[in-house]
Amino acid sequence: MAPSVPEALKKKRQAYQAALAKRALAQQNAKKANTLKRRALIKRAASYAKEYAAEEKLNIARARQAKKNGNVYVPAEPKxxxxxxxxxxxxxxxxxxxxxxxxxxxxxxxxxxxxxxxxxxxxxxxxxxxxxxxxxxxxxxxxxxxxxxxxxxxxxxxxxxxxxxxxxxxxxxxxxxxxxxxxxxxxxxxxxxxxxxxxxxxxxxxxxxxxxxxxxxxxxxxxxxxxxxxxxxxxxxxxxx
CATH class of the missing domain: 3.30.1390.20 (Ribosomal protein L30/L7)
Known part of the structure; x- marks a missing residue:
């Protein structure tokens, strides 16, 4: 007959297993959150690049239009x-x-x-x-x-x-x-x-x-x-x- 496990040790083991499960869940949630954040940052950086390209394209179009009309395009005052x-x-x-x-x-x-x-x-x-x-x-x-x-x-x-x-x-x-x-x-x-x-x-x-x-x-x-x-x-x- 196997010896019985003391109640205190049994509770200690259960608490340890619960802590391991909680830590694993927290790590999994943190990994998911980091993945979502990284994707959001990449998407935001892409939107910045698109904004810069659109602004440059607009300035080129305005300069060409001004030249076509015999004028000179003057950019906005620097900030x-x-x-x-x-x-x-x-x-x-x-x-x-x-x-x-x-x-x-x-x-x-x-x-x-x-x-x-x-x-x-x-x-x-x-x-x-x-x-x-x-x-x-x-x-x-x-x-x-x-x-x-x-x-x-x-x-x-x-x-x-x-x-x-x-x-x-x-x-x-x-x-x-x-x-x-x-x-x-x-x-x-x-x-x-x-x-x-x-x-x-x-x-x-x-x-x-x-x-x-x-x-x-x-x-x-x-x-x-x-x-x-x-x-x-x-x-x-x-x-x-």
Whole structure:
């Protein structure tokens, strides 16, 4: 006759089996939820790509129509600027130093996105002798490359690389930004949560461009470096990235 199992041990075994079943069910549910979330993120990224393509197609059609009518197509005023600090603090006024601090450009090579409005345009005009900027022609590919290659998020005061969507979701999930692609779209389109997204992004730390600068004390149109480079900013950022 087999010995009887003590009641306490029997209850312990039953509780253990129940805990195993509960854990397995939780893992299965989490796997399903992650699959659904991943599919939703892929679908959202595809919708962004479709939106960008439609916008580009519309601009091309408008330019062709204007040319056909003998006119010139003028795109809408830019909403986004990318600013890079290229000079130190020598021979710089306190007002310019304060503006550079407000723009989070505390070191040479620091760069940030800036939403353009009357106040920020005035700030950029005052501080342009210490920085180079692009208020209109920073391409989507350049924004994406910057964020994927040099992007870091501010998480509990720490500088965390954007290697996983969870880093973005943990800080910006409450405003609907759950992935790096969501963050890129919010920045590039200057969406309603741009300020929150931009503050989450740590200022980029770019290297000196390959081949060096020409002359940081002269304006770009005078053969120097500071000021607005328009569409030529993309090549420079790639040399610094």
């Amino acid at each position: 986004l600027a990318f600013v890079i600090r290229i000079r130190g603090i020598n021979q710089v006024s306190p007002r310019v130093k304060k503006i550079l601090q407000l723009l989070r450009l505390r070191q040479i090579g620091n760069s940030t996105f800036v939403k353009l409005n009357k106040a920020t345009i005035m700030m950029l005009n005052i501080a342009q002798a210490c920085s180079l900027m692009d208020p209109c022609d920073l391409g989507l590919d350049t924004v994406r490359e910057l964020i994927y290659k040099r992007g870091h998020g501010k998480v509990n005061g720490q500088r965390i690389p954007l290697k996983e969507n969870a880093v973005v979701e943990g800080s910006l999930g409450e405003v609907g930004l759950q992935s790096v692609e969501d963050l890129i779209h919010e920045i590039y389109t200057v969406g309603p949560n741009f300020k929150r997204a931009n503050n989450f992004l740590w200022p980029f730390k770019l290297s000196t461009p390959v081949g060096g600068y020409r002359r940081v004390t002269n304006h770009f149109v005078e053969g120097g470096d500071f000021g607005n480079r328009e569409d030529k900013i993309n090549n420079l950022v790639r040399k610094m990235n």
